[in-house]
Amino acid sequence: MxxxxxxxxxxxxxxxxxxxxxxxxxxxxxxxxxxxxxxxxxxxxxxxxxxxxxxxxxxxxxxxxxxxxxxxxxxxxxxxxxxxxxxxxxxxxxxxxxxxxxxxxxxxxxxxxxxxxxxxxxxxxxxxxxxxxxxxxxxxxxxxxxxxxxxxAGGDHPRPAASGPAVRVVRALVTEDVLSVEEHSRLVEDEAAGAVVTFAGVVRDHDGGKGVRDLTYEGHPSAGEVIAEVVADLSARWSGVRAVAVSHRLGPLTIGDVALACAVAAEHRGQAFSACSELVDEVKARLPVWKHQHFTDGTDEWVNSP
CATH class of the missing domain: 3.40.980.10 (MoaB/Mog-like domain)
Known part of the structure; x- marks a missing residue:
């Protein structure tokens, strides 16, 4: 019909x-x-x-x-x-x-x-x-x-049989190393891609009206497996995406540090924008990491994500 x-x-x-x-x-x-x-x-x-x-x-x-x-x-x-x-x-x-x-x-x-x-x-x-x-x-x-x-309509995430080459997952990582969005962008370079969209989630100096001094991310031992599952789930239903790289940082971070780095290369810009946005949302929703914020007034706060 x-x-x-x-x-x-x-x-x-x-x-x-x-x-x-x-x-x-x-x-x-x-x-x-x-x-x-x-x-x-x-x-x-x-x-x-x-x-x-x-x-x-x-x-x-x-x-x-x-x-x-x-x-x-x-x-x-x-x-x-x-x-x-x-x-x-x-x-x-x-x-x-x-x-x-x-x-x-x-x-x-x-x-x-x-x-x-x-x-x-x-x-x-x-x-x-x-x-x-x-x-x-x-x-x-x-x-x-x-x-x-x-x-x-009730479909169950079908995988298109002729949607083009499989997405190249260059990186899906949870790490204590310093993150570079530029490095992620280079990793996803692909001659068939007409667009590369990147995202950097950085540590800001305030939250909820209070000044933030620094913070620490702690992750469940399964966090590495979860971020890989997120990328695999999304890659199976993306169209036109050629390559993806995503990393989430653990450990102590200061203001301006990159906590989440993503890069998506796709044939068209709309596909790249949509995939990168969906990737960020899914990582934030599913990744078992916890944020410990230290405020400038000497107080602190744990934020559970998810």
């Missing part, structure tokens, strides 16, 4: 006929090219009309709803708020990857408040209102949309 989708355009001026919407038809064509049954975009004013359009789509049981517009910080930009109210749970990795895809050429991409998540068995994603932002967002979704829809 053909999958269904809906596109909702949040634009006060387009809804009033001041100008013709250009981004909705782009998204409709993109979905149709991927085999989705999708009607013409629904163009509404921002705020409550967006919520009404979303509820109508959810009532129809569509597999995907993509919105465009209304994700900024102006008083009328309310699309994320009405979307979040309808979600059962959010997918912050997807929203973060869409924001990151606009950088560095569009610094204001970080001001987008767009969210992504699941409502029942429907995937809902807010895209920016600009044509460039829509293009970047669709680039991110290109590597994850079908897999997410499969999972929501």
């Amino acid at each position: 053909k999958r269904t989708a809906r596109v909702v355009v949040a634009s006060n001026r387009a809804a009033k006929g001041v100008y013709e919407d250009k981004t909705g038809p782009v998204i409709v064509a993109w979905l149709a090219d991927r085999g989705y049954d999708v009607p013409a975009p629904v163009v509404v004013e921002d705020g409550d009309p967006v919520g009404a359009a979303l509820r109508a789509a959810l009532a129809d049981g569509v597999a995907v709803v993509l919105t465009t517009g209304g994700t900024g910080i102006s008083p009328t930009d309310r699309t994320p708020d009405v979307t979040r109210a309808l979600l059962d749970h959010e997918l912050p990795g997807v929203a973060d990857a869409i924001r990151a895809a606009g950088l560095p050429k569009v610094p204001t991409a970080v001001l987008s408040r767009g969210v992504a998540g699941v409502a029942g068995r429907t995937l809902v994603v807010n895209l920016p209102g600009s044509s460039g932002g829509v293009k970047d967002g669709l680039g991110v979704l290109d590597g994850v949309l079908d897999h997410a829809v499969d999972q929501l």
Whole structure:
């Protein structure tokens, strides 16, 4: 059975006929090219009309709803708020990857408040209102949309039979050595990759309103096996990713030290952004390490992760 989708355009001026919407038809064509049954975009004013359009789509049981517009910080930009109210749970990795895809050429991409998540068995994603932002967002979704829809329909993490070469896992390590993101980036170099995305989790000088002097990470003996399992699990469902390297540091760290280093090489930037974001989230959620923070006022705190 053909999958269904809906596109909702949040634009006060387009809804009033001041100008013709250009981004909705782009998204409709993109979905149709991927085999989705999708009607013409629904163009509404921002705020409550967006919520009404979303509820109508959810009532129809569509597999995907993509919105465009209304994700900024102006008083009328309310699309994320009405979307979040309808979600059962959010997918912050997807929203973060869409924001990151606009950088560095569009610094204001970080001001987008767009969210992504699941409502029942429907995937809902807010895209920016600009044509460039829509293009970047669709680039991110290109590597994850079908897999997410499969999972929501009850699939069990299928491994594509012809998705290309297996991911090269260069490093999946828990170590007391100093970490270098640049080294991780070099490790994943691949002639078939068109993008390399890196992440550095660094020790900051404050937390919860208190000054941090330094900290210590302690890990369970199984931490090395767990980080390898995380990479193996994710690699099995990534598309277009060529190589990955990730390390988490244990022992004493000072302000500015790298605690988590990740690098992902992929054929396209959307795949690299999405995979790196998902890798960071999964490592933070599953790795059995504990952080002992020492504050400048002489107190200390243990933070359990997970």
